[in-house]
Amino acid sequence: MLIRRLAAEERLTTSFPLQAYAFEASPPTRDRVEAFHRYLPYNKGNRTLVVEEGGETQATASAVPMRQNLRGAVLPMAGVAGVATHPLARRQGYVRALLRQLLDEMRDSGHPVSALYPFRASFYERFGYVGLPRARTARFSPADLAPLLRIELPGTVRWERIGVGYARYRSFTERCLRERHGFAIFPDFRDVGLRDRDDRWLITATVDGSVLGALTYRIDDHGGELVGDDLLVADPYARALLLQFLARHVDQVERISLQVPADELPELWLTDLAVHVEARVARPSSAAPMARLLSVDALAGLPAGPGRVRMELVGDRWLGGTHLLDGTTGRLELTSGGPAPEVTLTAAGLSALAYGVLDPVEVHIRGLGEVGPEAAAELRRLFPRALPYLFADF
Incomplete structure (x- = not known):
């Protein structure tokens, strides 16, 4: 299995046909195939990866370099889009491998947050994403x-x-x-x-x-x-x-x-x-968006209440380790010392708190972390509930 990044013109014969099969009326008309050429310039800055095996394209995924407001901070965001697999190559792990590589590259290039519209929310929850409100x-x-x-x-x-x-x-x-x-x-x-x-x-x-x-x-x-x-x-x-x-x-x-x-x-x-x-949410045609943190550093400096908690991040490729979150100055600080209630969170659990979509107890109920009563109270002060509005539909 080979994963590689596409040059711009390659999209016409690799990623575009797979994406059209997955998300549009099929088979495409001649006019639709010709429209691929008109659509190409609007993808020039995307990072598009494909999986190849035996010389054939098996799956593709793209990241659009966007920007997103996280509690007042405007951050570079990886908008994951166009995730599609050849119909004879589905459920063989190609998309998992692609997403790991794609998010590795986007994180390394300075994108601390990511968002997408899922084909199945539970699949992406395992990649650390959490649901956001649908318009x-x-x-x-x-x-x-x-x-x-x-x-x-x-x-x-x-x-x-x-x-x-x-x-x-x-x-x-x-x-x-x-x-x-x-x-x-x-x-x-x-x-x-x-x-x-x-x-x-x-x-x-x-x-x-x-x-x-x-x-x-x-x-x-x-x-x-x-x-x-x-x-x-x-x-x-x-x-x-x-x-x-x-x-x-x-x-x-x-x-x-x-x-x-x-x-x-x-x-x-x-x-x-x-x-x-x-607000209609249905699979696969009408999904609510999802988002996640790709770096704990995205939290530094965000507005916060006077809470303090030590969190251990587990089960994720991009977020891990133990971090002390302190909001006593009114801005979230990542420090290392001092006593604080302890909590264990998955990437989806921390993302749910950062985006303000779940209460700490709901994080526990959903199996996204181990949160005791004392830690829950501190987390509510650090991450007050908020309603994110993604706006962009990609």
Whole structure:
């Protein structure tokens, strides 16, 4: 078995066909095969590995060099994508070998965190990943937004094609990256595909001279649905401005759907808003994202409460050893001395605490660590619960 990194053009005949078979309608049409060439430039900075045996490609996996906010710190992130195996080579350990090599290389190149959308969550949990909240879909009638049309709001809305407004949109997602826990964005070489496809409308809300809200969307047909992507807002006025714009489509579409983060509450946007909010997780078509730490150093300097615990990390290729976590200064410090309650954690257990998605007792219940009552209290102070919002779908 040989694992090697692909040169850019090799993707056309190796990784792209395997990924298309795994994730798209199959067999691909001639137009779809030709589309591989158009898609190639948006993969130029990815790290793509393949397993070869007997001169044949058996499996492939890629890492997209992204950035993610972890409790206020923006860190280089390895976005794992395109994990696919030849149908005659499945369940033979090729993906495990690929992931070990891929994460080794990404960690060594300075990526202390990683995220992905799993084909099976339990498989990736064994690789130290833990589940993150899935974005919700909110569906409602534009007629129910009518009260917003009678309100004078501060700020303005701009409407344009995404190809024209892309720079403004990208700048706002950079702001979200700095301000929002869990938020992740693509590198420039990948993200410009949104601009180049130019298949979305863009609305942006500006309040006091700053863009504080953005939404990309398309309309499927007259009398049909206005299909929005992620509703990105940093201010309630910005949200109201975007919804007010959508209200003006009452005589054009029957319904509106938007993607919203888990901490957004559409049922409280307006009185008498009839809204259906759903987070659907299914295998293999609709997975919730997962993330993990690849280096304990990612924790250094994060905001923390006044807790103190000694943790032993076990069962992982990338995280191990004993570390004393101290948050008494308001920032997490990794030290070596002094008394503290002790805890044993897997990589998934520590990742769950760092991302804020599980309580220490839930870590214990899930079999991701051994956590006693005293240590649990300290861990709650060190890692307060938080709702990460990954945003990027890769």
